[in-house]
Amino acid sequence: MAEMNLKLIKKGxxxxxxxxxxxxxxxxxxxRVRKEYRNADLDAYIRGSRTSLEAKLLAQARKLGVPTPVVLFVDLRNYEIIMNHIPGISVKKLIDTLDVPSVKSLFSTIGEMVGRLHLGGLVHGDLTTSNILVFNNSVFFIDFGLGEYTSELEARGVDIHLMRRALESSHHAVSKVAYTSFIDGYKGIMKEMGKEILIRVDEIRRRGRYVEGER
Amino acid sequence: MSSVQHVLGIECTAHTFGCGIISSEAAVLSNIKSEYTPKAGGIHPREASQHHTEFASATVKEALQRSGLTLSKIDAIAFSSGPGLGPCLRTGATVARMLSLLIDKPLIPVNHCIAHIEIGRAITKEDDPLVVYVSGGNTIVSAYSDGRYRIFGETLDVALGNCLDTFARALGLPHPGVPKLEALANEGKIFIPLPYVVKGQDMSYSGLLTTAIRQIGKTEPKDLSLSLLEVAYGMLAEVTERALAHTEKASVLLTGGVARSLRLQRILASVCREHNARFYVVPPDLAGDNGAMIAWAGYLAFRENLSVPVECSFIRPKWRLDEVEVPWRK
Structure with missing residues (x-):
């Protein structure tokens, strides 16, 4: 593709x-750029599989009612996805400007959206506050590069666990409130299944190194 | 009381019994180690602790001698109280308690991971790096935020060093296995796909290790070694890159026993070039487990009056890095 006037906005x-x-x-x-340090075969495999899967997941998420950028074109030769720009602000940046009720309502919505993804048979794989944008009072999910089509308990549990970890490492002050609201929203969608998943989330946490209640 | 203070540190979490002495000006006055090497297999915790008991006294004496100080000139005793192997930690703690009682000076418990980070910061004079700490027992990507060292990625199961050591032993390479594994990998040509497991910020090495061991005999050792290292280091590089992009730190500090790997250094240097970050590698003496780093972290805590009475100086085999408040960074 010959694109004119491309401006680098983020080096992820x-x-x-x-x-x-x-x-x-x-x-x-x-x-997805070539990693000079990575073996060429491994590099091509990782870039190719993640690009094609991400494009599919972005589209599938929209069908499930979860706002994502619209995929306009996929160029597998150059490991590139072209999608529409969401002029929003990341939750990572937004969170510090919010009062407690707003944090609660935002994270309840985020929990609901993650519930919709899971119920629809996909997981995001990298749920952090940098990967969720707020625009026009809607939350948009971006970066499905580590996502998967799966309804496995484990993968869903890891998704929730990652959100909790992201909150604890980057937003310590509001992590408890945000996580509780997130879970409320999530359970609202997942209903009975939610319980089983949350038990697995605690198991995944305990599986971690040196944590409270580790086996 | 003189203005320059001296802290003696005891490291005893795994295979190394170390004693180091530092001054309050961050000068390493001495740094002596005695390392336990298993005859076969990995570290046996009880045998390691027996080794440490046997060599503790001579190591401490030599550290004092090299520093040119007598015990009476020491202002505090620091010891690694975790994380680590229980029997080893108890041996180190016993030595430290005894020294503290003997000279009637404060006893400072130190988190081993914090010590790795702090000595790295001190010698590179890099105030706020993203730290990549890789050893036989730990694989952690961490950075300071809001009063603590937060973890932005870690292994979910075995440590990177442990994974490589175990594989090297399975191939029949003698201790230390990693340099020999790397030499072998340098001859490798063919890359074989192995499980590449990055889950969000974290990595998992156990499936990679099992698969690699099962491939022994089916694949050329040099190609298998190449593939294992490519995948293992590649995962760490990706997690480091993610953390760097997320935290937007201006530098990366590589430390821990595996920091001496030239292959890993090359890979992380390349990551840093791409992100315009400065890259530092802590020299082997201070990157591997050692007493001086415990002494230095102990001094930082000592300045904040974080000492404990002997009867409360418990060891903490599972003490997570991100549980520790670091008031000296505020």
Whole structure:
């Protein structure tokens, strides 16, 4: 693709994000870059499989009623996804500006959305506050690069566990309130199944190294 | 009381009994180690602790001698109270308690992981790095935030060093296995897919290890070693990159016993170049387990009056890095 006037807006861990026009759309170009340090075979495998899976998951999530950027084009030769730009602000940046009731309502919504993903048979795989944007009073989920199609208890549990870890490491002051609201929203969607998953979340936590109640 | 203070540190969490003495100006006056090497297999906790009991006295004496100080010039005794192997921790703690009672000076419990981080910060003079701490017992990507060292990625099961050591033993490579494994991998040509497991911020090495061991005999050792190292280090590099992108720190500090791996250094240096971050490797003497790092972290805690009475100086074999308040960073 010959793109004009692409502007680098973020150098992420595995991809570079550019912003530019694509057939008249305000678009984000997510390009998984070659890692010089990685074996070429391993590198091509990781970039290829994550690019194609991410594109599918982004589209599938929308069908489940979870806002995500619209995928406009996938270029597997260049390990690139072109999607529409969401002019929102990340929850990571937003959270510090919110009062407690707003944190509660935001995280309850986030929990609900994660519930919809899980109920629909997919997991995000990298639930952090950097990967959720707020725009127009809606939460948008981005970066499904570590996502999967799965209804396994374990994968769902890991998703919830990661959100908890992200809150504890980056947003210590509000982590308890945010996590409780997140779980409330999540359980509202998952109903009975939610209980079993939350038991697994605690198990995953205990499986961690040196934590309270470790086996 | 003179303005320069001296702290003696005892390291005794796993295979190394170390005694180091530092001054309050962050000068390492001495740093002596005695290392237990198992005759076969991995560390046997009881045998390791017996080794430490046997060599503790000579190690402490040599550390004092090298520093040019007598015990009476020591202002505090620091010891690694966790995380680590119970029998080893108890031996180190016993030595430290005895020294503290003998000279009637404060006893300072130190978290082993904090000590690795603090000595790295002190010698590189890098105030706020993202720390990649890899050893036989720990694999942690951490950075300071809001009063503590937070964990931005860690192994969910075995440590990276443990994974490589175990595989090296399975291949029949003698101790220390990792350098020999790396030499073998340098001859490897063919990459074989092995489980690459990154879960969000964390990595898992147990499935990789099992699969690699099962491939022995089916794949050329050099190709298998190459593939194992590529996947194992690749996972750590990815987690480091994620943490770097997330925390936006300006530098990366590599420490722990595995920090001496040239292959890993090359990989992380490349990660840092891509993210315009400065890259530091703690020299082997201070990156592997040692007493000086315990002494230095002990001094930082001593300044904050964080000493404990002997009767409360418990060991904590499962003391997580992110449980510890670090008031000296505020």
């Amino acid at each position: 861990a595995e991809a570079e994000l550019y912003r530019g026009q694509w057939l008249g759309y305000d678009a984000i170009f997510k390009r």
